[in-house]
Amino acid sequence: MMRLTRRYRFSASHRLHSPVLTEEANQQLYGKCNNPYGHGHDYVLEVTARGPVDQETGLLMRAEVLDTLVERGVLSHFRQSNLNDAAAFQGNCVPTTENLVREIERRLKAGWPAAFAGPWPVLDRVRIQETKRNVFQTTVKQQ
């Protein structure tokens, strides 16, 4: 098994505020991340695919296929945006980077079968650096 990871960058803003908590509770919980006008990050997204290396080509996959999937499914929706405006973060889902990782995983899974027809590669891991000091990662469970 080989894993191939591509790294992508996008800049977006967010404000952490839960509608089910009081103003005071939000302020206490999220601190400066709760400031009313929001703030932004240069997110670094890593997407990892896993599978066998094709004997003929020596490739796990064509990286351009993944690039197109990530561009269409993720980056074009979030680049230079306010994450609080995204459909996923209406209602009670707060655009923490934990929830953003989940949403990106959901989007990649949704587009995966159309991008990669065969059984391999599979989506293995999604990782986001919010800042150099804060990193969030999910390992994708296969059904």
Added chain:
Amino acid sequence: MLITRRADFSSSHACYRADWSQERNREVFGSSANPRGHGHNFVLEVTLEGEPDTVTGMVLDLKNLKGIIQREVVDPMDHRFLNHEVPPFDRVVPTTENIAVEIWRRLAPHFGKGAVRLHGVRLWETEDLYVDYHGETP
């Protein structure tokens, strides 16, 4: 415990199959198919797994690992055109995946008999693309 040693080497490669047409190579390998080659500053991370020795406090003396990486990988591959100068890439396409497999193949015989095991190799082709290989699980 996992310990990782990093090394780098700069090499050129071309990803194409001589038995394929130019069009087919271009379609599968994109701009990497240019047979004249192009280069990268590859960054290699070699990770070993083991327990620290009760006397030395070390899993392995890292200068030994440094020497093995130097002899097996950096000396033969640095400032070389992989397709022309480093077997098996005269017959195996030197994709980043295949380079990682070859590095694993070269390093693995140095580990496995003792308490220290080769855990994985991570090979960065650019800052935005890397592969991880942990050998073939039986």
